[in-house]
Structures are given as C-alpha cells and as structure tokens.
Amino acid sequence: xxxxxxxxxxxxxxxxxxxxxxxxxxxxxxxxxxxxxxxxxxxxxxxxxxxxxxxxxxxxxxxxxxxxxxxxxxxxxxxxxxxxxxxxxxxxxxxxxxxxxxxxxxxxxxxxxxxxxxxxxxxxxxxxxxxxxxxxxxxxxxxxxxxxxxxxxxxxxxxxxxxxxxxxxxxxxxxxxxxxxxxxxxxxxxxxxxxxxxxxxxxxxxxxx
Numbered sequence: 001x002x003x004x005x006x007x008x009x010x011x012x013x014x015x016x017x018x019x020x021x022x023x024x025x026x027x028x029x030x031x032x033x034x035x036x037x038x039x040x041x042x043x044x045x046x047x048x049x050x051x052x053x054x055x056x057x058x059x060x061x062x063x064x065x066x067x068x069x070x071x072x073x074x075x076x077x078x079x080x081x082x083x084x085x086x087x088x089x090x091x092x093x094x095x096x097x098x099x100x101x102x103x104x105x106x107x108x109x110x111x112x113x114x115x116x117x118x119x120x121x122x123x124x125x126x127x128x129x130x131x132x133x134x135x136x137x138x139x140x141x142x143x144x145x146x147x148x149x150x151x152x153x154x155x156x157x158x159x160x161x162x163x164x165x166x167x168x169x170x171x172x173x174x175x176x177x178x179x180x181x182x183x184x185x186x187x188x189x190x191x192x193x194x195x196x197x198x199x200x201x202x203x204x205x206x207x208x209x
Contacts, residue, residue, distance in 0.1 A: 007036070007043070007047065008047045008057075011032060011033065011043060011044060011047060011048075011054065012057060012061065013036070014033075014035035014036035015027070015036075015044075015054060015058060016058060017035070017113075018031060018032060018035055019058075019109075019113050019116050020109040020110075020112035020113045021112075023120070024116055024117065024120045024123055025120065029041075029042075029043075029045065029051060029054075032054075052122075052126065055117075055123055056126055056130065058113065058117075059117065059126060059127055060133055062094075062113075062114060063130060063133050063134040064133055064134065065094055066090035066093075066134070066136075066137070067134055067136045067137070069090035069093055069094075070086055070087070070090040070134075070136040070137060070140060071136045073085055073086035073089055073090065074086040074140050074143070079147075080144065080148070080199055080202065081195065081199045083140055083143050083147065084144065084199045085191075085195045086136075086140045087141070087144070087163065087167070087195075087198075088167055088191050088195045088198065089195065091167055092187040092190055092191030092194070093187070095108060095110060095111055095171060095175065095185070095187045096185075099184070099187065104184065105182055107175075107178075107179040108179075108185075110175075111168070111171035111174070111175040112176060114168050114171070114172070115168045115169055116172075118164065118165060118168050141163075144160060144163075144202065145157075148202050151206060152206065155206055159201060159202050162201065163202075166194070166197070166201070167198070170194055171190070171194075174190055
C-alpha cells in the first residue's frame with residue numbers, strides 16, 4: 001500500500017472509531033489526525049478536501065464493501081425472507097470480517113459508526129446521496145417492496161424505511177456489548193436472527209382501529 005493510501009486509511013479508521021465512540025458532531029478534524037498518528041492537523045482537508053469528503057469516503061467504504069456479497073445473496077433469493085437475508089447478511093458478514101481482522105479481544109467500530117451516521121442530519125443526507133453507489137441494495141429493497149405490495153403503499157414505505165434502522169441499531173448495540181464485555185461476536189447468528197425478525201415485521205398485520 002502506498003504511503004498516501006496508508007495515511008488515508010489510517011484517517012478513515014481513526015474517524016470511524018472516534019465517531020462511534022463520541023458522535024460525529026463532537027469530533028474535530030484535528031482530533032482525527034492526532035488519533036491517526038498524523039502530525040499534519042489539516043490532514044483531513046489534505047486527503048479528503050474537508051469533513052464532507054471524509055464522511056463520503058467512510059460511507060462509500062461501507063456501502064460498496066457489501067455490494068458483491070449482496071448481489072450473490074440476491075441472485076439466490078426466491079422469497080421475501082431470501083430478499084431480507086440479501087440485505088442483512090452482507091452487513092453482518094462484513095462485521096464478522098472486521099472482527100476476525102481485529103483478533104481475539106479486538107473491538108470493531110463499523111456498526112456503531114453506521115448507527116451514528118443515521119442519527120446525524122448532515123451525514124444521513126450524504127448517505128441518501130450515495131445510494132447510487134449501492135445498486136444491489138436498491139434492487140433488493142425494490143424486490144422486498146414488490147413482495148408486500150398487497151399492503152397499503154404508505155405501510156410498505158414505512159416498513160421498508162424501518163429495515164435500515166433496525167439493522168443499524170441492533171448491530172450497533174451488539175457490537176458495543178461485545179466490546180464492553182470482551183466477548184467474540186457471533187455475527188452469523190445475529191444475521192439470521194435479524195433477517196427472521198425483519199421478515200416478520202414486514203408481514204405483520206396492519207391494524208385499522
């Protein structure tokens with residue numbers, strides 16, 4: 001890896017950890033540079049053109065990193081549960097890979113960063129803008145919506161929107177719990193549980209009174 005690529009990756013990793021720990025708005029660019037071991041306190045501006053550029057890079061890394069896996073799962077899907085698994089399992093597989101790279105007792109931060117991003121107004125706007133970088137995810141969501149189109153359109157939209165937040169919040173809470181307790185996360189089981197729960201949520205009865 002070239003030195004510039006290594007510096008860029010170190011900044012992204014440091015930002016991901018700090019944002020996960022403290023929230024996005026609470027962390028300065030200078031603090032990110034220091035945490036990455038970069039003596040240039042303007043490193044975020046130098047490598048990413050500023051805070052927005054760095055956030056875009058973090059979100060793009062997350063979104064595009066799951067695309068190949070999502071496409072494979074989706075190609076094999078023939079049901080609502082299969083579609084939901086195509087959305088959930090690539091996320092938990094990525095978290096399992098990061099946990100394996102961290103080693104025994106090592107913590108990961110990706111799930112908590114994603115959750116923080118979805119609760120930060122500036123970052124969630126960027127997240128929506130970057131939807132085109134994850135075409136497989138969009139295809140899965142369209143397929144899920146088509147499988148429950150017997151429900152009222154507003155219910156379909158609301159439940160589809162809930163999926164992202166359920167996945168992000170559950171994974172973030174589990175990641176934090178494992179880091180706090182020093183336990184090895186079982187992302188495979190977590191992925192299966194989430195997919196089953198979300199499939200049930202999508203098909204839940206619609207109350208009219």
